[in-house]
Amino acid sequence: MSSIAPMFDLSGKIAAVTGASRGIGESIARTLAAAGAHVIVSSRRIAECERVADSIRQAGGQASAIACHVGEMAQIEAFFAQLRERFGRLDILVNNAAANPYYGPIQDTPLDAFQKTVDVNIRGYFFMSSAAVKLMAENGGGAIVNTASINGVVPAPLQGIYSITKAAVISMTKAYARECAPLKVRVNALLPGLTDTKFAGALIREGEANRLFVSHTPMQRHAVPNEMAGTVLYLVSDASSYTTVACINVDGGYLTA
Numbered sequence: 001m002s003s004i005a006p007m008f009d010l011s012g013k014i015a016a017v018t019g020a021s022r023g024i025g026e027s028i029a030r031t032l033a034a035a036g037a038h039v040i041v042s043s044r045r046i047a048e049c050e051r052v053a054d055s056i057r058q059a060g061g062q063a064s065a066i067a068c069h070v071g072e073m074a075q076i077e078a079f080f081a082q083l084r085e086r087f088g089r090l091d092i093l094v095n096n097a098a099a100n101p102y103y104g105p106i107q108d109t110p111l112d113a114f115q116k117t118v119d120v121n122i123r124g125y126f127f128m129s130s131a132a133v134k135l136m137a138e139n140g141g142g143a144i145v146n147t148a149s150i151n152g153v154v155p156a157p158l159q160g161i162y163s164i165t166k167a168a169v170i171s172m173t174k175a176y177a178r179e180c181a182p183l184k185v186r187v188n189a190l191l192p193g194l195t196d197t198k199f200a201g202a203l204i205r206e207g208e209a210n211r212l213f214v215s216h217t218p219m220q221r222h223a224v225p226n227e228m229a230g231t232v233l234y235l236v237s238d239a240s241s242y243t244t245v246a247c248i249n250v251d252g253g254y255l256t257a
Contacts, residue, residue, distance in 0.1 A: 006238075007237060007238050007239040008035055008233055008234070008237045008238075008239055009035060009036055009237070009238075010032055010035040010036045010037035010092070010233075010236070010237060011035075011036035011037075012036070013032075013036070013037040013038070013091040013092055013236075014037070014038050014040070014083075014087050014089055014090050014091050014092070015032045015037040015038070015039050015040065015090075015091060015092035015093075015094070015236065016039075016040040016042060016066075016083065016090060016092065016093050016094070016132075017029045017032065017039060017040070017041060017042065017094040017096055018042045018043065018068065018070055018094065018095055018096050018097035018124075018128065019042075019043055019096040019097030019098060019147075020039075020041045020042055020043055020049065020052060020094075020096065021041070021043035021044075021045065021048035021049055021051070021052055022043075022048070022197070023195070023197030023225050024096060024147065024192065024195060024197060024225045024228045024229075025043070025094070025096040025097070025147075026052055026225065027225035027226045027228060027229040028094055028096060028228065028229045028232050029041050029052060029056065029063070030052075030055075030056060030059075030061075030229070031226075031229035031230070031232070031233050032092065032094075032232070032233065032236065033056045033059075033061030033062060033063055034059075034061060035233055035237070037062070037091075037092065038062040038063065038064070038087075039053075039056060039061070039062065039063045039064075040063075040064055040065075040066055040083065040087075041053040041056070041063055041064070041065045041066075042065070042066050042067065042068045042079065042097075043067065043068075043097065044067060044068070044069045044097075045067065046065060046067040049065035049066070049067055050065045052065070053065040064086070066079055066082050066083065070095075070097045070120055070124030070125070070128055071099065071116065071119040071120040071123070071124050073123075073127065076124070076127050076128055076131065077131075080131045080132075080135065083135070084135065089135065089136075089138070089139040090132055090135045090136055090139075090142060091136065091139070091142045091143070092142060092143050092144075092145075092236045093128065093129065093132040093136075093142070093143075093144045093145070094144075094145045094147070094232060094236070095124075095125045095128055095129065095144065095145070095146045095147060095169075096147040097120060097124065098120060098121055098147065099116050099117050099119075099120035099121060099162075100117065100159065100162040101113045101116050101117065102114075102117070102161060102162075103158050103159060104158055105158065105160075106158075106160030106161070109160060109161050113161065114161050117161045117162055117165050118161070118165060121162070121165035121166065121168070121169065122165050122168045122169070122172070125146055125169055125172060126172060129144055129146075129172070129176055129187070132144060132185075133176070133180050133183060133185050136183070136184075136185050137180075137183040137184070137185065140184060141183060141184025141185050141186075142184075142185050142186075143185070143186045143187075143188075143235065143236040143240075144176065144185065144186070144187045144188070145187075145188055145189065145190055145232050145235045145236060146169050146172065146173050146187070146188075146189045146190070147169075147189070147190050147192065147228075148166045148169040148170050148173070148189045148190065148191045148247065149162075149163070149166040149169075149191055149192060150191050150192070150193050150249060150251045150254055150255055151163040151166050151167075152165075152166030152167040152168075152169060152170045152191065153167070153170070153191065153249075153255055154255065155167075169189065170189055170191070170247050173187055173188065173189040173245070173247060174245050174247075177244045177245040178245065181244055186235075186240070186241075186243065186244040187244055187245070188235045188240070188243060188244060188245070188246045188247070188248070189246070189247040189248070190228060190231055190232055190235070190248060190250060191247055191248060191249045191250065191251065191255075192223065192228050192250050192251065193213075193217065193222070193223055193249070193250065193251030193252050193254045194210070194213045194217075194222040194223065194251075194254075195222060195223040195224065195225060195227070195228065196222055196223065196224050196225070197225055210222065213254070216254060216257050217251070217252040217253060217254045217257065218252060218253035218254075218256070218257055219252035219253055220252075221252065222252075223250065223251075223252065227250065228250055231248055231250050235248070
């Protein structure tokens with residue numbers, strides 16, 4: 001047996017993944033379960049959470065479903081109340097749920113789209129992390145991974161408020177990591193490039209936007225969700241035990257081109 005495998009073993013860990021009913025979040029949930037974690041599959045709709053959790057269990061993994069709209073404070077509180085009652089601990093949190101309801105000129109951003117994006121992408125991540133840190137600290141620490149975006153480094157055209165919130169997620173990651181290190185909670189971020197999900201599907205199907213991205217990417221293609229999950233597994237496992245404040249680009253080289 002390889003001596004490398006134990007570094008990525010998550011057996012006995014409780015891991016919560018938001019936005020896990022499809023796309024990148026679903027791939028992350030499946031990967032953490034395959035590594036041995038009991039995964040809490042979470043998104044707004046319980047039926048979709050149950051579908052993913054049931055599929056994980058059928059594949060031999062451990063999973064439960066708890067619905068949570070991270071843009072609603074009452075739902076965040078209810079989520080952690082259920083988690084504490086049912087499991088008593090949390091070792092891993094992946095903040096992956098996101099909102100991007102507006103695509104257009106930044107100066108025309110509607111107030112409702114602005115508010116929804118901020119509520120989910122900033123306030124949701126912040127208070128999910130706060131609750132997670134408190135619970136993790138009670139049990140010797142843990143790991144948080146925030147799904148940011150390369151748009152948080154280089155704002156994307158016509159995605160102004162989304163890009164702004166993802167820049168905030170990068171800053172939030174650094175702030176939490178610095179303050180929570182003494183509590184043995186590591187906090188890092190994943191920065192995906194353009195990935196073929198329902199969330200980003202419109203951009204991929206819109207030929208010119210996809211062409212511009214691909215032409216600027218050294219690897220000359222967009223990503224698929226499974227290509228994000230391995231980085232998250234590294235960041236939540238013992239393989240990264242001395243890694244915190246890291247913001248890892250998984251973008252085919254886009255930001256260096």
